[in-house]
Amino acid sequence: MEDENTLIAENSTLNDHFNGELSELSSRVFLDRVGEVNFSLNSTGLSWKPADSQIDDKSSCIGRKYHIESAAEIKFSDVYAAESADWGSICQSTRCCFMHQDSEMYLFVVHAMQRSKAKASLWHLAEYTFGHSDQLVCKLIVNKIKSYLAKQIGRPKSLLVFVNPKSGKGNSQNVWGVVAPIFSRAKVRTQVTVTERAGHAFDLVSSMTNRELISFDGIVAVGGDGLFNEILNGLLSSRFKTKYPPVPPDFMASPGEESSASVPYPSEINAGIEDGVCSTADEDVEFSFPHERFRFGLIPAGSTDAIVICTTGVRDPITSALHIVLGKRIGLDIAQVVKWKTTMNSDIEPSVHYTASFVGYGFYGDVITESEKYRWMGPKRYDFAGTKVFLRHSSYEVELSYLDVKSKNTDPDSKDDDLIGGVESSQGLKRKCERIICRTNCKVCNTPYTGMMKSKWLKTRGNFLSVGAAVMSCRNERAPDGLVADAHLADGLLHLILVKNCSHALYLWHLTHLAKKGGSPLDFKFVEHYKTPAFAFTSYGKEGVWNLDGEILRAHKLSAQVFRGLISLFANGPEV
Template identity: 30%
Template sequence: MTIEVSKDGNAALTIDGKVQQSLDFGTSGEKDNFLSTDPNSLLPSQRSQVPGEGGFLVADVTSPHGIGHRVVFNRHLNVFQFILLDGSRKHTVTFRIDELLCVQDYSVKIKSGVPILTGKEPISTNTLFFYFVFRKDKKKWRLKELPVRFATPSERNYWQSIITATLQCIRQRPHKLTIFVNPFGGKGKARHIYKTQVEPFFKMAGIRCNVIETQRANHAHDFVKEMPQHEWEALEGLVSVGGDGLFNEILSAAIQRTQNEAGKDINSPTAPRLSTPSFRFGIIGAGSANSIVSTVHETDDWATAAVHIAIGSECNVDVCTVHENEKLLRISANAISYGWLGDVLEDSERFRWLGPIRYQWSALRTTIRHPRYRGRVQFSLVPKETQDPKNSLPPCVGECPICEGKETAGGYDFHWQADFTHVICCVIPTITPFTPYGLAPFTGIGDGSLDLAMVPQISRCHNMQFMRKVAMYGGKGLYGLDRSLNVFRVERWSFQPNMNINATPGVWNLDGEILHQPADAALHFRLHPQLISFFGRDVAGIELAKRSVIKRHRKSSIVYK
């Protein structure tokens, strides 16, 4: 089937050379609008990211209310244009193919933008149902239906097959996913969340899902590490339905296996660049903190995360490896902190039975205890950091072996020995229920830098104020209020506790999990810029479409739906 557009603006719809329908494009100016191959004819927000194959599909259709429309599938630009033909005025709405989840010959019930599949939906004879995803508000994404009635069933079927084939060829769209569900994560609702808020999107997008319910801690980790080779090589995406802990298991296993197979030494903190896994990662936030998913999507909304996985959104995320000498200890894609925050996490583990309130309880207990940790932080800046630590860092406290020339700097450019209340490193901005505006002042999701904040020992009261301000204004806001904060953008850093002063070496809070600091060794942290690809949209690139001013004069259920 082809659409032939003649010079005088008329087009004919043909199947196998037989003319099915003649289309009148009116004035040639209108024709140019709808059949343009120039991306500049569209607003930036209407331009598809998917390269087109060329050609047009054009059909005159009706809405469910019998109002005439023309639908144009511009395969040069990979956009759909729905044009209201009401005789007096013509209005158009444009959708990109990237926003199209699927087309179906049956309607699906949609409740609050989330599909509800019963499996008993009746097939329609002439109608094609377009399911577009859209940004409902600043943060949440939802699904909407656009029913279009064609003149004949064969025309409808033809459109459906062409569009479905085009969708299947989009490189970003996953066809098969391996999904881990932690039935005990968060409030224990992960299974229900997956069934009701996530699976319907994947089913509609035609994604085949291998769903594994984790039976124990480290189940997902072992599964990924021991997956048969042919399955590993065919992987398109690993999705965790749980909290940050479950995601970290999957991430660690996948990165380690990728390096093993590529012959890279992940244990060395100075090894050359690591290999990027060939598949993407996704999270449905069904844990208690859901920090990573909240940071990537700015919300832990389940449907939003499911939408981005289903349409194959893609963003690259930085990862940090943690080493003790030449041994890899952990992998982090979120936040690493030592001092007060580490102690709060360790203490809170003893009060799990209290539920989420345990964090406030442990924060109170730790504040009363008022720990201080002497140690030495060493770091190297990323090239884009303009602040010189030598100008802002106070002198080292106590006997510093580097200042005294007894030890070398070990490859780091700067060091500071002090009594700390906090040493916090953010790999990504780190949005949590306690830091809704993000913990990090500068770093992005995949900007190739770690934010390293060093807070020397402060009083109990000052610490409470500090935590309150971080919660109220975020790291960025706090830095705006207090420029004396020791925050630097770094690519590598290390921490060595001073055991002459500290009775115990303290613990790390690594992505919400505890990591013990060895008494006699430094931990080294190394950034791997954009090491993984994530099912998440680069939020900076998306503008909310302005609402149509003519919405008040609603004439069409398609164009103004």
């Protein structure tokens, strides 16, 4: 740290070089591959435009990775680093660098994000190199930018990073090598662990004390949805203390018997968060949910990366890294899944699991079970296993109870009495999807519940090819719109999708609609779709196999409940 006399001297020199007050600075500097520009800096960002002697020529040097505009304005919310670069060369021409108009001077570099012109959700690295003959000017500009960046709210300082070397195609370590410099430039400390086995990240996170955990601003998973799910369960299983999900009164009874089990009432939906019982403490340090500071980050390197696609809009490691270092935040619903019985005749031994994306039975469970035999094939094993399961065409007799919830609107002028968080409830189950897509600053996710909830259990039973429960849309490269195009990230609802037993041709038709952009996979008579905050499931077969975020979960009786916005991600939502 400079002493007071040094700071006074620097500020005096600053006034000699800049026009105006210290809160708004301007000077002539040179921008690499553009030329001399009028550079301005204030509390919101920086900007430049060509000096009077410069021609506004947008031609670029051969070989540059991105185009530098002759005039631009960049907000500090899009800047993640600034650094001095000592003495170096600046290309002063607005034309090709082969004009040999290079000059030697002192340099400083500003690092920022730049949205792709083709797709707004795709973010690129932008690097702007400036030069000046006076080293002190460069130093003072960099220090001023750093002081403004330090005032940006929510940016992480320290992160716990897990890298799964076996995720996807096995290139997670290479992916981390590509994005790690972004964290270094942003001065974010990273404690990196390369996992050595399944459950490694779960064990480390679940065994950490609250004091150890809150020394970090968040946890970053470099891998697929499976690694994220493992870390999520490691955190919640040891800290999230709440009651089991609500189930219908007869859920615990055997066929023909009356239930004597004590179960939560439907009114306890989301009570854990609202009543403050979702926290635990050790060493006098509390870790509550949702946490005001702690967030999860996910850098894609998996087989499908559905969570990343749903929360950032793209499957791109650079974009995800920029979301993290820039301190973006979005709430995410989490479903608490309870396995009550493994088989029809087993004892009731509830075990709790958590998911942020999807849990599926029937076709989905069979595919994940079959794919385990072909792990050596990598991600292609899912296509191979899916084809085998499709040809097998197995159906399962199940019973599902789902909680139909209405919200009493507090607006006396409103005639709509079945809104939850601003979206349609499960009343009117066969209505066509309105496709209100979840996006950045989503109004649905940001709308609070409107009054007291009224609820009742509804039931459906039959032979189904598949049962799916989606917390989010679950977009991926095989299903560009996801399982449910209008599913939201933080509305407190999950989507039950039940596909009744039908012919091979009809089921293929349904799957074809899932696989194409703009398809309507829910608009079939053999497909049932329910929006609900909780459901309960009973299989009438020997056992049930579920796919829980790519992991096998055997459950004959199962229930689930959604907790609205339980965790936060370093993400901004898709820029649709």
